[in-house]
Amino acid sequence: MIYYILQGHELQNDVQTMIQVFYPNLHYNRRDEVAPLGVSVVSCMEKGIASAMLYRDGEKVLEWFTEYQDGIVEKEEKRLVKWAIYELLKEETGLRPQWGLLTGVRPAKIISGLLAEGKDEAFCLAYLTKDYLVMEHKAKLALAVAKAEQMILGENKPDDISLYIGIPFCPTRCLYCSFTSYPLAQYKNRVDEYLEAMFLELEYLAAYAKDFHLKNIYIGGGTPTSLSEQQLKRLLDKVAMLFDTKNMEYTVEAGRPDTITEEKLRIMKEYGVNRISINPQTMNEETLDRIGRRHSVEDIRRVFHEARAVGHENINMDLILGLPGEKPQDVENTMQEIMALAPDNITVHTLAVKRASRLKEEFDQHTLSTAESLEKMLGIAAEYAWKMGMEPYYMYRQKNMVGNFENVGYCHPGKEGKYNVQIMEEKQTVLAAGAGASTKVVDPVTDKIERIFNVKSVEDYITRIEEMIERKKKGLPKGGWK
Ligand code: SF4
Numbered sequence: 001m002i003y004y005i006l007q008g009h010e011l012q013n014d015v016q017t018m019i020q021v022f023y024p025n026l027h028y029n030r031r032d033e034v035a036p037l038g039v040s041v042v043s044c045m046e047k048g049i050a051s052a053m054l055y056r057d058g059e060k061v062l063e064w065f066t067e068y069q070d071g072i073v074e075k076e077e078k079r080l081v082k083w084a085i086y087e088l089l090k091e092e093t094g095l096r097p098q099w100g101l102l103t104g105v106r107p108a109k110i111i112s113g114l115l116a117e118g119k120d121e122a123f124c125l126a127y128l129t130k131d132y133l134v135m136e137h138k139a140k141l142a143l144a145v146a147k148a149e150q151m152i153l154g155e156n157k158p159d160d161i162s163l164y165i166g167i168p169f170c171p172t173r174c175l176y177c178s179f180t181s182y183p184l185a186q187y188k189n190r191v192d193e194y195l196e197a198m199f200l201e202l203e204y205l206a207a208y209a210k211d212f213h214l215k216n217i218y219i220g221g222g223t224p225t226s227l228s229e230q231q232l233k234r235l236l237d238k239v240a241m242l243f244d245t246k247n248m249e250y251t252v253e254a255g256r257p258d259t260i261t262e263e264k265l266r267i268m269k270e271y272g273v274n275r276i277s278i279n280p281q282t283m284n285e286e287t288l289d290r291i292g293r294r295h296s297v298e299d300i301r302r303v304f305h306e307a308r309a310v311g312h313e314n315i316n317m318d319l320i321l322g323l324p325g326e327k328p329q330d331v332e333n334t335m336q337e338i339m340a341l342a343p344d345n346i347t348v349h350t351l352a353v354k355r356a357s358r359l360k361e362e363f364d365q366h367t368l369s370t371a372e373s374l375e376k377m378l379g380i381a382a383e384y385a386w387k388m389g390m391e392p393y394y395m396y397r398q399k400n401m402v403g404n405f406e407n408v409g410y411c412h413p414g415k416e417g418k419y420n421v422q423i424m425e426e427k428q429t430v431l432a433a434g435a436g437a438s439t440k441v442v443d444p445v446t447d448k449i450e451r452i453f454n455v456k457s458v459e460d461y462i463t464r465i466e467e468m469i470e471r472k473k474k475g476l477p478k479g480g481w482k
Contacts, residue, residue, distance in 0.1 A: 001027045003035040008046035011081050015043045017103040018082045021404045022089040025353050025363070034058055041088070043081055052084035054092055064088040079131065086133065095371065097404050100133030105396050106424060107138070107406070111146035112153075141392060141408070148393035152421045158444040161209060162216040162422055163243065165202070165235075166434030167224040168458060171258055174281075175291040175362075176320070178354030180436030180456050181222045187458060191231060194435070194458055197465040199238050201433040204469045206242035208476055209431060216249045216419040223255040229263050236271035249418050251275040257303040258295035265303075265310045275417065277347075278304055279318035283337035284330045287323050292358075297337070304341050314415050317343045321377040322351035324359075324366035328376040335384035345411040346390065347420075348381045350374060352398040374405055385410035394421050431476075435461035439472060450475065 002023055004015055016028050019041055034040040040055040051065035064087040068080055082101040090096060099107060110132075111124045119127075121143060128139035169191065170181045184191075217239065227235060239245065252268050254260050254276045268276060280300040282288060288295065307315055317338060321331055338346060351368065353360050369377070385392070390410035394417070397406045409420055422428040426449055432439045439452040452475040454468050455461050461468065 001029060001038055003029050003031050003038060003040040005031055005034060005040060005042045007042060007044040009043070009077065009081060011043075011078055014078050014081050014103070015041070015085060017399070018085040018101070019089065020399065021086075021097050021099075021103060022093050022095055024404065025360075041085065043085055045077060045081060050080035050084050052088040054088055062088055062092055064091070083133070096135075098135045098138050098375070099397070099404060099406070100128070100135070102128075102132055102134060105398065107134075107142045107397065108145040108149060108395055109425065111142050112150060112425070115146060115150065138406075141395065141406075145392050145395045145408070148391065148416065149421050149425060152393075152416060152418050153425055153427050156422075156427055156444075157213065159212045160215045161212040161429045161431060162218065162419055163205065163209070163214060164430055164432040164434075164437055165198070165217070165219045165224075165239070166221060166432065166437040167219065167227060167235075168222040168435045169226045170221065170223045171226055171256060172292050172294055173358065174293060175324070175366075176351060176354065176357050176359045178356035179222065182458055184226050190458060190462065191227065193462050195227075195231060195235060197462045198433050200465050201469055201472075202238060202242055204472060205431045205433060208472070209243065212429075214243055214248060215428070216251070216422065217243065217245060218251045218253070218419045220251075220253040221255065223259050224252050225254045225256070225259040225264050229261065229267065232264055233267050236267060236273070240271055245272045249275055251277070251417065251419060253277045253279075254303075254307075255279050256293065256295060257299040258293070260303045260306075262306045262310065265307050265312065269310050269312060273312075275314040275316065276307060276312055277316040277318060278307060278343075280334070280338075281318060281320045282323055282326065282330065283334040284326065287326055287330065290324055301337075301341065304343070313344070315343045316345035316347060316409075316411075316417060317341070318347045318349065319381065320349045320351055321381060322369040322374050324368060326369065326377075328373060328380060331377040331380045335380055339384055339388055342388065344415040345409060345417060346381075346385060346388075347407065347409045347417075348378070348385070349407040350378065350405040354398075371404075378405055382408075382410075388412075393417075394424055396424050431472075439475070441476060443477075452476070 002019055004019060012030060019028060034055045036058045042053040044051045048067055049065050050068055053060055054062040064084055086101055114124045124143055125139045128134040129136055168180045168182055169184045169187055171184050250273050252273045283297050285297050390412055392408050392410050394409040395406050426442060429442050430440045435454060435458050436456040437454050441450040452471050455464060
């Protein structure tokens with residue numbers, strides 16, 4: 001438990017997230033005064049001094065401060081509050097977080113904003129490294145991603161939208177998973193009913209989408225390929241009947257190799273799916289067992305070759321660095337295997353210990369990588385991406401990521417997952433169908449975002465489908481933005 005106390009300001013979120021960078025996966029508790037036992041961090045903005053103090057068992061052991069002029073804007077106030085805590089905890093822990101004071105999920109967004117204001121690249125890099133203490137190689141990564149994202153976002157038109165379809169079933173639950181995902185064995189008898197309900201929602205969304213230009217369809221989950229061949233065909237057939245799927249990015253997150261068959265790959269190809277994901281996470285057998293994936297490395301290779309054989313030309317592979325028990329050498333092995341397969345995109349995640357995951361429950365039973373080891377792993381992944389001729393094109397961060405690093409999508413130029421960028425940058429409306437899916441309405445003029453949520457439970461979704469549709473009737477703006 002870490003206690004924190006605010007004096008002279010109310011920037012609770014900024015204080016807690018900055019502390020979290022140094023002490024991830026603990027409990028954080030705001031108090032009015034220093035705790036008599038344990039560690040307390042005091043953040044203070046008073047009389048022209050921004051300071052942070054560390055107390056252990058009620059005794060002050062460390063302090064850092066800087067001066068400021070009266071009348072500073074809120075953004076600067078936040079920066080100073082974080083800076084003081086950063087310097088304090090850097091000294092206390094000996095850690096030097098590579099993203100400096102940046103704790104948000106989209107580090108590239110700051111650069112996008114600066115580029116849009118007409119600032120040049122040198123200014124952007126200096127802004128991140130000097131004002132926000134970001135390490136130079138991370139600032140360069142953020143710049144590269146911001147430029148790649150701008151190319152995609154620059155094509156956006158006000159009436160462009162995307163569609164997300166959620167299939168919340170998986171064969172087993174992975175150790176680190178916090179998504180809406182239900183074990184297939186238990187829900188097998190309800191999948192058809194689920195599809196029937198979702199088709200009603202899709203019918204409504206298709207009628208609504210006629211006023212717009214549908215640019216991307218993304219079928220995710222869960223694991224969409226946990227549907228049987230017949231069910232997958234029914235789903236894709238329904239989508240084809242309702243939407244014009246030509247000339248768009250049409251993705252199915254095939255996901256786990258233990259759910260993919262040659263026939264399913266063929267069905268996807270036949271219905272115009274032009275981007276699939278086959279997600280190994282690691283190419284090390286022992287780790288696959290440890291994280292609860294019931295497939296082998298050989299399954300991954302087989303499925304990948306089958307996908308190529310039936311004509312899939314844009315294949316993404318998701319990887320996770322820092323999985324329990326893995327060392328940089330294991331990542332080297334994974335990347336060698338991946339390079340031999342030669343996918344078109346890779347998405348390199350760093351492990352996040354999410355609240356709703358088994359990993360969080362079993363935290364004490366697993367050995368997680370140190371920040372130092374993760375940094376090596378990220379370097380290895382980036383080097384192999386470069387060797388494969390890929391460039392970074394999107395990036396995001398999550399809370400409780402081990403080492404406070406980042407997730408990066410790399411691809412061969414022209415093979416960017418455009419839906420990923422739209423989701424990340426929140427510049428496009430995304431209609432969403434399925435249990436746990438949330439529709440995001442983005443006003444293209446003001447960038448204001450409204451969300452319409454679906455219930456998470458499969459049972460509730462099936463029985464309350466009319467209500468889910470009603471929520472959209474009420475929440476979606478009528479007749480587009482014209
Ligand atoms: S495949 Fe994905 S959604 Fe399914 S349990 Fe694993 S992490 Fe969760």
